[in-house]
Amino acid sequence: MNHFLNKVKVLGIFSITQTVFQIGTVMIMAVSALAGQTIAPSPESASLPISFVILGTLMGLVPASKFMKWQGSKYGLLLGTIIGIFGAILATYAMWEKSFVLFTVAHLLFGLHQSFIQYLRFVAMESVPTHDRASALSWILIAGIPAAFLGPLAGLQGKDLFPSFLFLGCYLILVTSLSIQFGLITLLPSPNKRNTIEENISEPISPRDLTRPMSFHIRNSGLWVSILATAFSFGLMAMLMTAVPVAMKTHGHAMHASTLVLQWHVLGMYIPSFFSGFLVRKMTAPYLILLGVFVMGLECISALQGTEFLPFAVALILLGIGWNFMYVGGTNLLVEQYHPSEKNTIQATNDTIVYSFAILSTYSAGYLEHKIGWLSLNLVSIPFLVFVSIVTLYYIQKRKGMGLQHG
Numbered sequence: 332m333n334h335f336l337n338k339v340k341v342l343g344i345f346s347i348t349q350t351v352f353q354i355g356t357v358m359i360m361a362v363s364a365l366a367g368q369t370i371a372p373s374p375e376s377a378s379l380p381i382s383f384v385i386l387g388t389l390m391g392l393v394p395a396s397k398f399m400k401w402q403g404s405k406y407g408l409l410l411g412t413i414i415g416i417f418g419a420i421l422a423t424y425a426m427w428e429k430s431f432v433l434f435t436v437a438h439l440l441f442g443l444h445q446s447f448i449q450y451l452r453f454v455a456m457e458s459v460p461t462h463d464r465a466s467a468l469s470w471i472l473i474a475g476i477p478a479a480f481l482g483p484l485a486g487l488q489g490k491d492l493f494p495s496f497l498f499l500g501c502y503l504i505l506v507t508s509l510s511i512q513f514g515l516i517t518l519l520p521s522p523n524k525r526n527t528i529e530e531n532i533s534e535p536i537s538p539r540d541l542t543r544p545m546s547f548h549i550r551n552s553g554l555w556v557s558i559l560a561t562a563f564s565f566g567l568m569a570m571l572m573t574a575v576p577v578a579m580k581t582h583g584h585a586m587h588a589s590t591l592v593l594q595w596h597v598l599g600m601y602i603p604s605f606f607s608g609f610l611v612r613k614m615t616a617p618y619l620i621l622l623g624v625f626v627m628g629l630e631c632i633s634a635l636q637g638t639e640f641l642p643f644a645v646a647l648i649l650l651g652i653g654w655n656f657m658y659v660g661g662t663n664l665l666v667e668q669y670h671p672s673e674k675n676t677i678q679a680t681n682d683t684i685v686y687s688f689a690i691l692s693t694y695s696a697g698y699l700e701h702k703i704g705w706l707s708l709n710l711v712s713i714p715f716l717v718f719v720s721i722v723t724l725y726y727i728q729k730r731k732g733m734g735l736q737h738g
Contacts, residue, residue, distance in 0.1 A: 338459060341520060342470045345455040348515040349474035350481075352448050355415075355508045357482025357597070358501060359384060359441065362490065366498035370429045380438035385693060387442020388449065389686040395447040396679035404454045405519055411447020412513045414440055419505040426499040437502075444509075446682075453678055456666055458520070462612075465663055469608035472655065475601035479594055542672045548680075554668040556726045558681050559719050560620045560661030562688040567627070567712045568654040570692035570699075572596060575647060578705035582638040592644050599651025607659045616664035617727050623656030624716050624723075634709040646709070657719075 363380045371379075391411075399407030418440030425433035452471045456464045485504050492500025548554050572593065579589040611619050626649055634646035669677040699708050 338463070341458055342455060342467055344515060344518050345451065345458070345467070346470045346474045348512060348519075349451055349471050350477050351508050351512045351515065352451070353475050353478035354481045354485060355419075355505050355512075356445070357478050358486045358489075358505065359438070361483050362486040362498055362501050363438065366426065366501065367431065367434065369497050370426070370431045370434060372431060376431070380435050382690070382693065383435050383439040384442040384445065385686060385690050387439040388445040389442075389683065389690060390439075391443040391446025392682045392686065393679050395450065396675045399447075399450060400675040404450065405516065407447050408451065408454070408516045408519070409513065411444045412509055412516060414447070415444030416506060416509045416513070418444060419502050419509055423499060423502040423506065426496055426502060448512075449682065450678065452662065453666070453674070454519075456662075457674075464666060465608035465611040465659070468659060468662055469604040472601050472604035472607070472659070475597060475604075479597035479601065483590065483594065541670060543670070545676075548668070548673075548677065551668060552722070552726045552729060553664060554677070556617065556620065556719075556723050557661045557665035557668060558684055559722055560623070560657045561665070561681065562685045563715045563719055564623060564627070564654045564657035564661070565685050566688035566692035567715060568600075568650055569689045570696045571630075571650055571709065571712070572647070573693050573696040574700040574705065574708055575643065577700055578638075578708075579643060581700075582705070584640065584643070588640055589643075592640075592647050595644055596647035596651045599648040600655055601651075603652050603655040604659070607655055610656075611659055611663050616660040616667075617723050617730075619656050619660035620664070620723050621720060623653045623658075623660060624720050625653075626656060627653035627712065627716050629653075631709045631712060635706055638705065 360381065363384075367376070367380050395407060395411065398410065418437045421440060422434060422437035425431075425437055452468060455467045455471050459467045485508075486501050489501030489504045490498055492503070575592060575596075576589040579592065607619070610622075614622070630646050630649040630653055633642055633649055636642040636645075665677070665681055666674075696708075699711065
């Protein structure tokens with residue numbers, strides 16, 4: 332009983348921390364382009380700060396991984412939060428001075444902060460026994476549900492907090508939320524630098540301590556399935572989500588309609604987390620990835636039904652659900668592919684590929700929507716989904732041929 336209560340307490344802190352983190356992230360995505368318009372030298376550069384968030388995240392992944400390996404996960408999360416606080420303070424000052432350059436640099440710092448905090452999901456999964464990993468990831472993903480409402484609300488409240496400096500209040504709210512995030516992280520247990528997952532494995536310690544060469548991992552089909560499922564689901568989701576407001580405006584929808592669609596999309600991303608942990612245990616990770624591919628395919632069919640409000644809404648809800656299944660399946664499969672001594676290298680490699688694909692997808696979203704339109708843009712995802720399906724099916728057959736149970 333005490334073990335159960337302790338697990339709930341620890342995962343509860345992880346989940347609340349993730350909620351606070353995502354409130355800030357959702358708010359940044361909701362207001363930064365609009366805030367940028369008020370101080371940008373040209374309308375075309377207004378969305379540049381958001382691109383710098385993703386760029387900062389990509390730049391920080393390897394340094395964050397190395398620091399957490401050196402000093403431990405808790406200190407890494409604390410350092411990342413401090414960087415985020417400095418970024419939020421700089422963004423507030425930039426809005427006061429109406430400096431677009433400082434505003435963009437501030438978003439780069441926020442991206443560096445994200446490169447540390449995005450490891451929170453791995454830290455949470457590694458804080459529990461192996462059979463509870465899927466549930467731990469679900470606790471993290473469920474945190475996105477309140478953030479879907481509170482993030483835009485924070486932006487709305489902060490926009491006019493100082494009428495002479497539109498959106499400045501949003502970044503003061505961000506400073507506050509990051510300070511709360513820092514306090515919550517201090518409440519997390521302080522594991523040894525050797526990961527707590529090592530205390531939960533049943534295999535002998537010495538083989539699990541061996542660090543295998545990268546050539547071994549490159550030949551590991553299970554690793555590629557997990558990386559491709561996570562990267563493609565994240566990238567395709569980012570591409571379509573970024574294009575939706577522009578596409579809906581092009582087809583005559585008001586801004587509040589696209590905001591509502593995006594909120595439903597975020598709910599589609601995170602509500603399945605209530606049962607995706609159960610599904611990954613019942614179906615195993617590779618089959619959950621295939622289910623996610625199927626739902627992503629339904630998204631394409633829905634989007635092709637027209638440009639009225641309902642096709643947009645249904646498509647974005649299905650996009651969120653498909654992302655959840657592929658992301659949960661891919662992440663659970665990933666943690667099975669490395670030894671504890673290899674985790675920092677493999678996690679950093681995974682997230683570098685994921686965020687590189689996300690940058691490419693985000694940059695191309697506006698261009699492709701303008702050149703080929705919303706309906707054709709959805710068809711872009713089909714080759715990627717087919718490829719993931721083939722690789723996953725190959726992995727399943729390979730595992731069956733080896734007489735192993737795939738997880």
